[in-house]
Amino acid sequence: MSADVKAGHAIGVAMKRKEDPRFVQGKGHYVDDFSFPGMLFMALVRSPYPHATIKSIDISAAMKVPGVKAVITGKDLEAAGLGWLPTFHGLDKQMVLAIGKVLFQYQEVAAVFAESREAAADGAEQVQVDYDPLPVVADPFASKTDTVLLRPDREQKTNHIYHWEVGDRDRTDQTLAKSAKRVKQRIWFQRCHPAPLEPCGCVAFFDTMGRLQFYVTSQAPHVYRTALSLVTGIPEDRIHVISPDIGGGFGNKVPVYPGYVCAVVGALKLGHPVKWIETRTENLTSTGFARDYHMDVELGATADGKLTAVKVATTADHGAFDCAADPTKYPAGMFGICTGSYDVPVAHAEVDAYFTNKAPGGIAYRCSFRVTEASYAIERTMDVLADELGIDAVELRRKNFVKKEQFPYASALGFTYDSGDYEKTLQKALDTIGYQALLKEQQEKRARGELMGIGFSTFTEVVGAGPSKHFDILGIKMFDSAEIRIHPTGAGIVRAGTKSQGQGHETTWAQIVAEELGLDPQQIMVEEGDTDTAPYGLGTYASRSTPVAGAAIAMAARRIREKARKIAAHLLEVGEADVEWVDYRFQVKGVPAKTVTMKEVAFAAYTNMAQNEPGLEATFYYDPPNMTFPNGTYVAVVDVDRETGEVKVRRFLAVDDCGTIINPMIVEGQVHGGLTEGFAIAFMQEIQYDADGNNLNTNFTDYLVPTAQEAPHWETAQTVTPSPHHPIGAKGVGESPNVGSPAAFVNAVVDALSPLGVRHLEMPVTREKVWRAIREAEAGKGKAART
């Protein structure tokens, strides 16, 4: 499936990944692979209570454990002015180590530093904390009453964090009131966790010159450097953040976590390198969770199914601190994409977020900020509407699509969709999956009482944050950057402000440079993650790498080409105006025989540059003019066992339109991976809390992620509608499958159960939920439950 690629013609080639030789030989360097002389290990003491006053902390027994060097608590940090950490969008702050009380189970209470991993763990067990339990708020709706005030540290004495809204509430309400058809559905997108296989971790030390060297699993190393400087007061030039190979991120490695601050403090206090690597339990219970949106979705339509209005009101559970990693002006992220792929005249969306005694987070798990929630809301409810109207779910979608000729399309909630051909993408899916034959089969099966479902999702995403006039994190605008240097031999290096966590940037970034400059991608080295060498960038999440950094790379390469044109003119002995770039080389206009390659120009840039400035390099900071809007049609075909409730995903087809495809092998791989996470969310993954605030999914035996046995076989196809505002027309793809697929899965299961009158099921759609739905439906219809 992979292919070799020669100089030029690099975009669109399934080039083998340049990072693979390292990874398949076990030569990757992940953070836990780094060790330094005298290195200490850190372990965290965590709260067993979801909400409790800390009466006292006794570290004396811990200090007696052989190998333990120091223990620090919240009081120590507070005294040093390091008690609190700002959250990324600036709406809240988070305790580094608990101060006065704990607010969620597994909250960080003390840090133990010791000579070995084991001694640190032994020491943590010996820290004696005396807790006095407080009433627990484990439900956002209970939080609303403010009966128990969770955060007296805040100026606002309420559990309500923020209200956000967009659109026209009055017109939406009026339109809904007079719509011929109106459906309303409460949808809960459950709390889940990205759970990358490599947990979070860091190694911190101060080098011989007193400069902080910080190795960390970070999707945004430059933002970490700035945040660390702001929190600790260490001048930013005295901080070097290195994000080495990362074992998956999916949004989990965007926030700065308390453990990182503790490790830096330990390294400073003890004068030794400090390593902290989370356990899986720590990862699942304390680092950024995702979703947890309770959404009331309302659609209005004409009698024949033309949408008249969309309204979504959401109650969001943000846990103990508001650590949602969203851009400053967007506390609910891009939730306004909840009108989806449809031409909706008027809409309104609002989100109210509340504190609870649960882990903090609200990160973008393999999606642009809150886009998965929004996409699920509209795509699930479209099926409810189709059911109410008694028309085919595909026809309802087709009838309401934004038409190809409407782009750029201004949505009712303020986005300008860049491009798309939804009808074409849908048709490709219908043809590829054989929709008519499936409908016939379903009809026959239904006649025999068998449960077969076909589910669609025709989603639109919004990614690539973002234009500086709207988007910032801690005030830093969400541009991204690239620096390219071409060496005398025509090899080169490209550095970017992004950080691959498996997406294959070392390959795709080289392909962009190769395409723009007619060079060999095998000789373009890509380096990311080192803040001393890479230009400042906001990092890799929210599918922003290709839309923003990919654009910066193309633009930097074009700057190099302009410089190279001057040298080419000198070599070709013509004026610069007489030189054109044709077929990946410079040519004298109208004289195909007179050419010079970029490789030759590169050599001349160092050896024979005439009056031109020596060297061949460029930097570009790209401020995107708009977001990009990848989209797709996904189809799930399921069989449901009426007796056991077991759902078998028999087929799944994803037709994606992510604009220009740089490496089709990598794009397909990203789609496979995202679909599997979407499958996991639809059927398996949930972080549950009991009424007392206990986390019930603290490891991989309770938090279920799919193995090769559960994961379906994936079918993929593409349509290509380039983004008109991106230099190479690319839109980003890594997250589309995770955004678009949950609705397709659930719609398929509900479709299978629709003859029984089932209209909605909450995720994860477990066997038990399906079994109960079947039994209740059959009982409700007066049929004897079959045993």
Place this chain on the structure above:
Amino acid sequence: MKVTITVNGTPYTRDVEPRTLLAYFLREHCGLTGTHVGCDTSSCGCCVAVLDGQTAVKTCTMFAVQADGHEILTVEGLAAGGALHPIQQAFSDQHGLHCGYCTPGMMLTTVALLKHTPAPTEAQIREGLAGNLCRCTGYNNIVKAVQQAADVLRQPAAATK
């Protein structure tokens, strides 16, 4: 306790605490960091190595002292003579890896799987890999990689028939 464990053909004699897990023996006592750790419950399979040329073991479920006198194959021992092992080549050819964290365990499970089932069906491959989690690839291409490796590894045997 003193143990001698032969890893990738090289004997390593080390003094270890009885509670030292084989995974950390490999990583921290032998410096072989290709064996990864991804969970606390022997669920993820990132730490799989091959014991005595036969069995895929999760090295986080085994104490170093239990491996005393045994042979262990890790990812660092797969390539030979400057050439990638057919399984390594297949994972790269078929895009069977993204972040690379699960990959060593996935490949070593494959070594044992193909030793006992040289011509596996897709269902056998999926069952055989069910102890190894991958969060990136969605498994489609891992299955293809195992199929390619199986085809390549069967070739010499096929030629002698």
